[in-house]
Structures are given as C-alpha cells and as structure tokens.
Amino acid sequence: MRASLLQVAVNEDESVESRRRRVAALVRDQAGADLVVLPELWTTGAFAYEGFGTEAEPLEGPTYEAMAKAASEAGVWLHAGSVPERDPDGTLYNTSLVFSPSGELAASYRKIHRFGFDKGEAVLMGAGEKLVTVRLPDTVMGVATCYDLRFPELFRGLVDAGAETFVVPAGWPERRRAHWTLLARARAVENQAFVLACGTAGTHAGVPQAGHSVVVDPWGEVLAEAGPGEEVLTVDFDPATVAGTRDRFPALKDRVLGLDRPRP
Numbered sequence: 001m002r003a004s005l006l007q008v009a010v011n012e013d014e015s016v017e018s019r020r021r022r023v024a025a026l027v028r029d030q031a032g033a034d035l036v037v038l039p040e041l042w043t044t045g046a047f048a049y050e051g052f053g054t055e056a057e058p059l060e061g062p063t064y065e066a067m068a069k070a071a072s073e074a075g076v077w078l079h080a081g082s083v084p085e086r087d088p089d090g091t092l093y094n095t096s097l098v099f100s101p102s103g104e105l106a107a108s109y110r111k112i113h114r115f116g117f118d119k120g121e122a123v124l125m126g127a128g129e130k131l132v133t134v135r136l137p138d139t140v141m142g143v144a145t146c147y148d149l150r151f152p153e154l155f156r157g158l159v160d161a162g163a164e165t166f167v168v169p170a171g172w173p174e175r176r177r178a179h180w181t182l183l184a185r186a187r188a189v190e191n192q193a194f195v196l197a198c199g200t201a202g203t204h205a206g207v208p209q210a211g212h213s214v215v216v217d218p219w220g221e222v223l224a225e226a227g228p229g230e231e232v233l234t235v236d237f238d239p240a241t242v243a244g245t246r247d248r249f250p251a252l253k254d255r256v257l258g259l260d261r262p263r264p
C-alpha cells in the first residue's frame with residue numbers, strides 16, 4: 001500500500017482560498033497512491049484561533065467540495081485532514097473528512113480531545129464523542145487528530161473496533177516535537193499498528209510548526225520521516241504486517257481489563 005502524507009506549510013501570507021487551490025493540486029498530483037493524508041486545520045492553522053469562527057464551514061462546505069473533487073480526480077482514498085466545521089446549531093468542531101476514490105464522503109470525525117486547556121480550541125470548539133474507523137481495501141483505518149495522540153485509551157478503543165492503521169492529522173508545534181515522534185511510536189508499539197502522522201510546516205499565529213510527519217510500523221520502527229518544511233512524504237508499507245506482528249508477539253491478548261483501582 002502506498003501512502004502520501006502532504007505536510008502542508010500553513011503561513012499567514014497565503015490566503016485560505018489560495019491554499020485550498022494549492023492543496024487540491026497537490027492531492028491531484030498523488031494519482032497512483034492508495035491513500036493521501038493532509039494535516040489538521042490546514043486551511044486556517046491549528047493555532048490561529050480567530051480563524052476558527054471566520055473560516056468555519058458547514059460539513060459540505062468549500063473544503064469538502066474541493067477535496068471530494070481532488071480525491072476523485074486522483075482516484076485515491078483521501079484523509080483530507082480537518083476543517084473548522086460549523087454545525088447547523090452553531091457549534092464549531094474540529095472535523096476530519098475522509099473521501100473514497102470516487103469522491104464520496106466515507107467518514108467524518110469530530111476531534112474528541114480539544115487542545116488549549118482554558119483557551120483556544122478547548123473553549124471555542126465542541127468535543128466529538130464518537131470513535132471512527134474506515135474500512136479501506138487493504139486495512140482498517142482508525143482516525144484521531146493531533147492532541148488525541150496523547151490519549152492511549154482512544155487508540156485502544158480504535159483497536160477494539162478493528163483498526164490496524166492509525167491516521168493522525170496534526171498541527172503540532174516545533175516546541176514539543178520530541179513528544180510528537182515519541183507518542184507516534186508509542187501508539188504504534190502498544191497497539192501493534194501502523195501510525196501515519198501528518199503535521200503542518202511553516203509558522204502561523206506566531207507558532208512555528210514541527211513538520212517531521214512520520215510513518216511508524218507495528219514494531220515501532222520509523223519507516224519514513226519528513227523534514228521541517230513543506231514536503232510530500234511517500235511510503236510503501238504492507239498492512240499484513242499488523243496481523244503478522246500481533247500473531248508472533250500476541251501482547252494484545254494479555255490485556256487485563258476492569259482492574260480494581262485504589263481510591264486516590
């Protein structure tokens with residue numbers, strides 16, 4: 001299976017409309033890949049909080065339309081990263097969109113863990129409540145977004161739902177780059193799954209982005225890693241490695257659930 005991670009540069013000197021056109025062209029260029037992955041909130045930037053409201057779209061908004069078209073023109077599965085979605089009730093969500101090669105929406109995922117503690121996404125957006133998996137021809141994809149990477153229980157839930165390949169769009173800052181790579185490898189090793197983690201490059205809202213998108217195999221080995229700038233990271237991997245690893249080293253079968261917890 002061939003995956004291309006598009007590590008898009010999100011800088012404020014480019015308009016959202018222009019970036020949307022540029023990214024659609026980049027997706028079209030990936031014809032021949034099986035799966036193309038975009039980062040989190042690449043229209044606005046994950047830290048450009050003011051843009052969440054001004055650039056929010058209905059689910060089937062301009063980014064949806066452009067990405068559905070690009071997926072069908074390239075004939076690829078497209079995890080189109082996430083957009084600031086405005087629900088009809090007015091609530092904003094950080095929503096990922098997944099398109100099939102015919103341009104149909106295969107799934108959407110509202111980010112469950114919102115980043116920012118008492119500001120930014122954590123107060124401006126609503127929280128998703130549903131785990132999402134998508135059956136691709138050769139693997140079952142489990143979706144998570146950026147800060148979700150810090151919450152192993154979400155990934156265990158995806159494994160229980162059949163996930164073999166985690167796709168994690170992100171807008172991860174350079175300041176915590178060491179966490180990014182470590183957490184991507186940890187989620188891969190503990191769940192014996194592939195991790196395809198696609199971040200942004202550039203600087204927006206004064207926050208330099210880490211780049212360094214990474215693909216990790218079920219043994220925790222890094223198969224490919226991008227540099228700091230805009231880049232297309234293409235990797236070939238065999239999804240059957242997941243079943244092989246889980247058979248040869250069946251640690252997931254040794255889980256002990258429902259342990260009594262001491263009172264804090």
Ligand SMILES: NC(=O)CCC(=O)C(=O)O
Nearest residue numbers: 046115146147171173176
């Ligand atoms: N956009 C995000 O979720 C940022 C997450 C982050 O910076 C971190 O977990 O550290």
